[in-house]
Amino acid sequence: MIRAIHRWPGLLALALVTVLSLSGAALSVFPAADRLTAQQVEAGLNMATLATRIQIAYPGVEQIRRAASGQITAYWFDQGAPGAAVIDPATGLGVASADPNPVEHWLTNLHRSLFLGDGGRIAMAAGAAAMVFVSLTGAALVARRTGGWRRWFAPLRGPLSHRLHVEIARIAVAGLLLSSITGLWMTASTFGLLPEADSTPAFPADVSGQTNVDLFDMPTLVSTSVTDLRDLSFPYPGDASDVFTLTTDRGTGHIDQGTGALLTWADLNGLERVSETIYMLHTGQGAAALGLALGLMVLGVPVIGGTGVLIWLAGRRGRPRIRGNQRAAQADTILLVASEGGSTWGFAATLHAALTQAGQKVHTAPMSAFAPGSYAHAARIIVLAATYGNGDAPASAKGFLDRLKALDGETLAPLAVLGFGDRSFPAYCAFAETIAATAEAQGWRALLPLDTIDRQSPQDFARWGRTLGQALGIDLDLVYHPIRPTAETLTLVSRRDYGAEVQAPTAILRFALPRASLWHRLTGAGFARFNAGDLIGILPEGSPLPRLYSLASARRDGFVEIVVKKHPGGLCSGQLNALKPGDTMSAFLRRNPGFQPGRGHAPLILIGAGTGIGPLAGFVRANARQRPIHLFFGMRHPDSDFFYSDELPTWQREGRLAQLVTAVSRGARPNYVQEALRGDAAEVARLILDGARVMVCGGRDMAAGVADALTEILAPTGLTPAVLKAEGRYVEDVY
Amino acid sequence: MKSVLATLALTTALTMPGLAMARPVTLTTTLNSYGGDGAYLALYVTDASGAYAGSLWMAGGKSKYYKHLTDWHRATAGDAAQVNGITGASVGAGRTLEITLDLADALFDAGYTLHIDAAVEDMRDSPNEVAVPLTTQGAGTPVRGRRYVARFTYDM
Numbered sequence: 001m002i003r004a005i006h007r008w009p010g011l012l013a014l015a016l017v018t019v020l021s022l023s024g025a026a027l028s029v030f031p032a033a034d035r036l037t038a039q040q041v042e043a044g045l046n047m048a049t050l051a052t053r054i055q056i057a058y059p060g061v062e063q064i065r066r067a068a069s070g071q072i073t074a075y076w077f078d079q080g081a082p083g084a085a086v087i088d089p090a091t092g093l094g095v096a097s098a099d100p101n102p103v104e105h106w107l108t109n110l111h112r113s114l115f116l117g118d119g120g121r122i123a124m125a126a127g128a129a130a131m132v133f134v135s136l137t138g139a140a141l142v143a144r145r146t147g148g149w150r151r152w153f154a155p156l157r158g159p160l161s162h163r164l165h166v167e168i169a170r171i172a173v174a175g176l177l178l179s180s181i182t183g184l185w186m187t188a189s190t191f192g193l194l195p196e197a198d199s200t201p202a203f204p205a206d207v208s209g210q211t212n213v214d215l216f217d218m219p220t221l222v223s224t225s226v227t228d229l230r231d232l233s234f235p236y237p238g239d240a241s242d243v244f245t246l247t248t249d250r251g252t253g254h255i256d257q258g259t260g261a262l263l264t265w266a267d268l269n270g271l272e273r274v275s276e277t278i279y280m281l282h283t284g285q286g287a288a289a290l291g292l293a294l295g296l297m298v299l300g301v302p303v304i305g306g307t308g309v310l311i312w313l314a315g316r317r318g319r320p321r322i323r324g325n326q327r328a329a330q331a332d333t334i335l336l337v338a339s340e341g342g343s344t345w346g347f348a349a350t351l352h353a354a355l356t357q358a359g360q361k362v363h364t365a366p367m368s369a370f371a372p373g374s375y376a377h378a379a380r381i382i383v384l385a386a387t388y389g390n391g392d393a394p395a396s397a398k399g400f401l402d403r404l405k406a407l408d409g410e411t412l413a414p415l416a417v418l419g420f421g422d423r424s425f426p427a428y429c430a431f432a433e434t435i436a437a438t439a440e441a442q443g444w445r446a447l448l449p450l451d452t453i454d455r456q457s458p459q460d461f462a463r464w465g466r467t468l469g470q471a472l473g474i475d476l477d478l479v480y481h482p483i484r485p486t487a488e489t490l491t492l493v494s495r496r497d498y499g500a501e502v503q504a505p506t507a508i509l510r511f512a513l514p515r516a517s518l519w520h521r522l523t524g525a526g527f528a529r530f531n532a533g534d535l536i537g538i539l540p541e542g543s544p545l546p547r548l549y550s551l552a553s554a555r556r557d558g559f560v561e562i563v564v565k566k567h568p569g570g571l572c573s574g575q576l577n578a579l580k581p582g583d584t585m586s587a588f589l590r591r592n593p594g595f596q597p598g599r600g601h602a603p604l605i606l607i608g609a610g611t612g613i614g615p616l617a618g619f620v621r622a623n624a625r626q627r628p629i630h631l632f633f634g635m636r637h638p639d640s641d642f643f644y645s646d647e648l649p650t651w652q653r654e655g656r657l658a659q660l661v662t663a664v665s666r667g668a669r670p671n672y673v674q675e676a677l678r679g680d681a682a683e684v685a686r687l688i689l690d691g692a693r694v695m696v697c698g699g700r701d702m703a704a705g706v707a708d709a710l711t712e713i714l715a716p717t718g719l720t721p722a723v724l725k726a727e728g729r730y731v732e733d734v735y
Numbered sequence: 736m737k738s739v740l741a742t743l744a745l746t747t748a749l750t751m752p753g754l755a756m757a758r759p760v761t762l763t764t765t766l767n768s769y770g771g772d773g774a775y776l777a778l779y780v781t782d783a784s785g786a787y788a789g790s791l792w793m794a795g796g797k798s799k800y801y802k803h804l805t806d807w808h809r810a811t812a813g814d815a816a817q818v819n820g821i822t823g824a825s826v827g828a829g830r831t832l833e834i835t836l837d838l839a840d841a842l843f844d845a846g847y848t849l850h851i852d853a854a855v856e857d858m859r860d861s862p863n864e865v866a867v868p869l870t871t872q873g874a875g876t877p878v879r880g881r882r883y884v885a886r887f888t889y890d891m
Contacts, residue, residue, distance in 0.1 A: 063859060075859045082882045084859065100771060100857055109772070192799055200802060203809045233805075236863070 002144070006137035007312060013130035014305045020127050021301035023111035024179060028295025030104050032288040034069035039088045039095065041070065041226050047246070048221040051232060053092025055215070058083070060237075066229040068286030073098045089226060112187075125187040131180040131301075135173050142170050155599060160529070161314070161522045165307040168300040175297030182282035189275065199272055200252050201264040209240050210258025218260035224248055310522055320349040322364045324356055328374045331363030334413070338367040338385040338397035338431065343456060344420050348384050350480045354465065358474045367397035370404070378413040380447050380472070386420040387431040392594070394431070404438050414447035415439050416471075418464060423454045447471055455545060456480075487539050487586040488514045488526060490560055492579045499641040502666065504565055506611060506641060507577055508552070511560040511585075526589055530555050532618020533595040533733065536562060539586040540572035547572040548590065550697065550733055552614035554622050560587075563614035563643055595695065595733045601627050603658075603692035605684065607706050609634030609673050610641070612698025615733060617644045619695070626655040630687065632680075634663040634673030634702065673702060674709035681713045689717055694724060697733040756840040760874075760891050762791065764851065764865075765831040767885035771855040773825030774883050775800055776832065777807035777818075780869070783846025787811060791849070792834050793818035795825040803854035806862035828883075843869050853883045 060077040085094025113120030146154040235242035244255035253265035284291015419432025436450040453460040469476030490511035499506040516528035537546035553561035566577040606616040651657040663676040724730035775795030787810035798815040851865035864880040
């Protein structure tokens with residue numbers, strides 16, 4: 001919700017705000033330049049002295065002004081012709097033209113009104129208001145993303161455009177808020193929407209009627225320091241009823257031109273001080289350094305805006321377009337989608353189109369947007385749920401279960417849940433099962449029993465579609481065409497072969513990094529950004545279904561590396577194991593944010609067997625910060641399938657790896673990695689109590705054995721793997 | 736260019752009992768290219784003793800800036816009601832303001848003086864920019880202002 005109300009005003013106001021910020025940044029230079037070029041005033045110089053100097057140089061002087069920058073300007077009449085100059089206070093003589101800078105004048109008008117008068121002022125004020133709004137909603141998003149206001153400057157991860165957007169914004173937001181709020185105040189003041197703050201004293205009723213008293217006989221002028229001056233206006237020549245008008249930092253007064261007496265005086269009132277402070281904060285006049293700092297901050301606005309557009313575009317490209325999506329309140333069918341990699345959205349689009357064609361009004365939304373209160377005309381709710389990792393909710397289903405549990409007996413339209421998964425995983429469609437079970441416990445009536453789609457099977461989907469059609473009394477023919485992810489071509493650079501002796505031929509395959517386009521680099525798409533632990537989808541010849549492998553390298557390493565064991569009769573693993581350097585494969589990248597070591601310096605316990613060493617080796621290789629890593633590695637035989645046996649000693653020497661424990665399953669004393677853990681139980685328990693994070697990668701049996709071993713090891717501490725999982729300190733990548 | 740017809744009898748003290756006779760007078764004020772934003776102009780009349788008699792026109796809509804028309808502000812104590820209904824937009828550099836008013840006959844050849852105060856943002860305030868006696872003879876004779884007004888005439 002916050003994201004939407006952040007995005008749209010931001011996109012709409014982008015052009016306006018860009019003009020505002022660029023012109024504002026350019027204007028911020030002038031007060032600093034004025035400050036640098038302003039003539040120095042000798043210490044203790046008083047107004048009587050300065051005014052006398054100027055009067056000697058320009059006998060027709062009418063007005064002396066001092067700008068916030070310290071620049072002193074005099075205006076005079078000489079034989080009927082007006083003159084003006086910037087004055088050197090030491091001599092009273094003009095040193096520079098007093099004409100306003102035409103560039104500054106042009107920029108000022110662009111900045112506040114686009115040269116369009118009052119209408120332009122209102123437009124620019126709307127831009128400033130949008131800036132305030134977008135800054136506040138953006139700040140809320142940053143706080144949410146970094147995990148709270150106290151973690152405002154926490155390090156960021158993600159595509160370059162995301163990081164640039166937030167990095168610049170979280171520094172600039174203070175300046176943007178200050179500039180836009182003060183700008184709004186000034187516009188309101190211009191339009192007279194604020195209380196008037198004029199404290200100018202009334203013109204004195206009685207004057208002496210005499211003229212020509214010496215300026216040094218005016219005590220007020222003598223006691224006023226030049227550095228406090230704002231403005232001194234001289235009386236009209238020949239008008240004995242006129243007076244001197246003096247304005248200083250403190251207030252305004254009138255001085256008799258015949259006696260030198262101060263006739264009236266009024267201090268600046270509180271409102272005027274506030275107004276002046278706001279003017280100073282906005283323009284930097286009188287606070288040149290602050291002005292420059294604000295100018296620099298607002299220079300970030302075009303970058304923030306541009307990256308914001310990129311983020312928005314990248315988000316739109318991530319899922320197929322749903323044509324003719326109805327509003328939630330009007331729809332009779334609500335279609336909620338929880339997808340991790342995006343493939344479930346393809347099914348949703350197919351279902352949406354088919355239902356719409358059958359005359360239904362369908363509203364399709366991510367599951368995180370579940371809002372039962374707004375489904376006024378819903379006759380059924382259909383949930384398409386992928387499963388992430390070990391039965392967890394995908395990111396796009398955030399908060400769904402909590403809202404479901406909070407329903408508290410509300411009657412909702414009947415529910416159909418369709419799970420998407422891969423039967424070879426233990427937690428097959430576990431999230432869909434959780435939804436169905438929770439809904440049943442809440443008394444939510446089922447439209448159809450829970451059904452599942454195995455490995456994106458179009459046949460499964462068509463079958464389920466017929467069942468749904470029967471329940472609705474319509475003919476529903478769901479024809480799903482799998483969307484192949486845009487793959488890139490990877491070229492094999494080198495391979496290292498292992499395991500032939502133990503009947504498990506395995507290769508560490510290293511591919512060249514594909515060239516990343518600028519677009520990919522900015523949006524972090526494709527191979528422009530990846531880490532060890534992310535997944536690579538290989539599209540083998542002869543099958544539309546990709547096979548996923550865990551990456552053993554990061555983009556920073558400069559290559560794409562995977563560890564692949566050849567399965568007997570395996571289509572993809574066979575093709576990969578047959579690759580020779582120079583051969584190519586089609587592949588795409590899929591992020592796996594759940595299997596990352598994360599930041600921080602807490603110890604890492606990495607447990608893997610066989611090809612599961614791949615991502616773990618990648619974590620060790622990337623550990624330049626020497627975080628204590630304890631690697632438990634199970635293999636068949638050290639002479640045959642000890643992957644990374646060349647690198648591991650080096651990494652240990654470099655401090656990237658603190659401890660290596662190997663378990664050999666074939667040989668004199670067969671040993672599995674879970675046994676190795678038990679053998680080191682005291683140390684493992686101590687590390688976990690110290691906050692260590694456990695990462696397990698490998699086959700399902702190995703992972704189950706490791707979980708059992710850890711349960712035993714942790715029993716004396718009161719901790720369990722389940723507790724660690726809930727804290728995010730125990731993660732698995734199991735296949 | 737601004738062309739208006741205002742009847743001062745409605746708003747100011749320029750019509751007194753017995754001054755029922757009035758005639759249309761066109762006031763034309765052309766500004767020079769002083770290189771700034773639009774100028775605020777106050778057109779007003781003082782009597783033979785120099786006392787404020789009434790306002791003819793105010794070019795500039797935001798009363799918060801009227802204090803920069805210093806003589807007018809002093810004479811009226813900043814009373815914006817003095818220009819109620821006779822206020823228009825400020826006048827850009829190089830542009831001309833033309834207004835037509837019904838002025839009482841008695842204002843002419845009786846020592847009355849027409850004044851223009853001018854003010855421009857970030858530039859010098861110019862009270863008494865123009866001061867021209869109202870005489871039937873002087874009608875049509877251009878007068879130059881001190882700083883911003885290139886040419887001012889009143890035509891009957």
